[in-house]
Amino acid sequence: QQPVQSPQAVILREGEDAVINCSSSKALYSVHWYRQKHGEAPVFLMILLKGGEQKGHEKISASFNEKKQQSSLYLTASQLSYSGTYFCGTETGRSYIPTFGRGTSLIVHP
Amino acid sequence: NAGVTQTPKFQVLKTGQSMTLQCAQDMNHNSMYWYRQDPGMGLRLIYYSASEGTTDKGEVPNGYNVSRLNKREFSLRLESAAPSQTSVYFCASSTLANKVDYGYTFGSGTRLTVV
Numbered sequence: 001q002q003p004v005q006s007p008q009a010v011i012l013r014e015g016e017d018a019v020i021n022c023s024s025s026k027a028l029y030s031v032h033w034y035r036q037k038h039g040e041a042p043v044f045l046m047i048l049l050k051g052g053e054q055k056g057h058e059k060i061s062a063s064f065n066e067k068k069q070q071s072s073l074y075l076t077a078s079q080l081s082y083s084g085t086y087f088c089g090t091e092t093g094r095s096y097i098p099t100f101g102r103g104t105s106l107i108v109h110p
Numbered sequence: 111n112a113g114v115t116q117t118p119k120f121q122v123l124k125t126g127q128s129m130t131l132q133c134a135q136d137m138n139h140n141s142m143y144w145y146r147q148d149p150g151m152g153l154r155l156i157y158y159s160a161s162e163g164t165t166d167k168g169e170v171p172n173g174y175n176v177s178r179l180n181k182r183e184f185s186l187r188l189e190s191a192a193p194s195q196t197s198v199y200f201c202a203s204s205t206l207a208n209k210v211d212y213g214y215t216f217g218s219g220t221r222l223t224v225v
Contacts, residue, residue, distance in 0.1 A: 044213030101152055102152040
């Protein structure tokens with residue numbers, strides 16, 4: 001079942017923070033996060049597995065809340081290079097194959 | 111450069127024509143996948159191959175066939191193209207070697223238009 005991402009779009013100025021959410025109607029085993037720039041292939045950012053809560057580095061990190069069946073991606077002090085569409089992918093069983101959400105468009109202005 | 115290579119990058123077909131999209135990876139990954147991406151729909155799985163010699167249907171397999179030629183290559187065939195198959199097609203690969211960090215590496219995509 002396709003996860004639901006929110007918001008659909010975010011517009012920021014450089015240096016501002018953003019949060020992108022990914023929610024599932026079923027219990028999650030894992031959550032994947034990818035970024036896709038216009039006209040390019042998606043690029044893997046990170047994967048969070050059941051039992052883990054947080055991952056990433058200072059600027060881009062994600063949390064995984066099993067009880068709420070959701071994950072959030074945090075982009076701190078955004079840079080122009082962060083612009084793109086962010087996709088989450090969720091596994092609700094141990095298939096190693098995520099089902100992707102519809103994406104969140106992030107635009108960072110100077 | 112190591113990665114996933116897809117050919118062709120662009121293709122225009124007439125309804126009813128057939129074609130094969132090629133994909134090759136040089137990262138020694140066991141698993142390979144074909145996705146289609148349509149505006150506002152995200153990435154939808156067409157077929158996948160968990161390992162050499164196996165293939166399985168994904169979410170939207172109708173109208174497609176696949177062949178896992180060897181560990182490196184995974185092709186997608188459209189036998190009789192329809193306008194509904196106009197899309198961007200991505201091939202991806204991953205490894206389950208450690209079952210912890212199995213993110214996908216995607217190819218650059220094929221933009222297919224069926225007229």
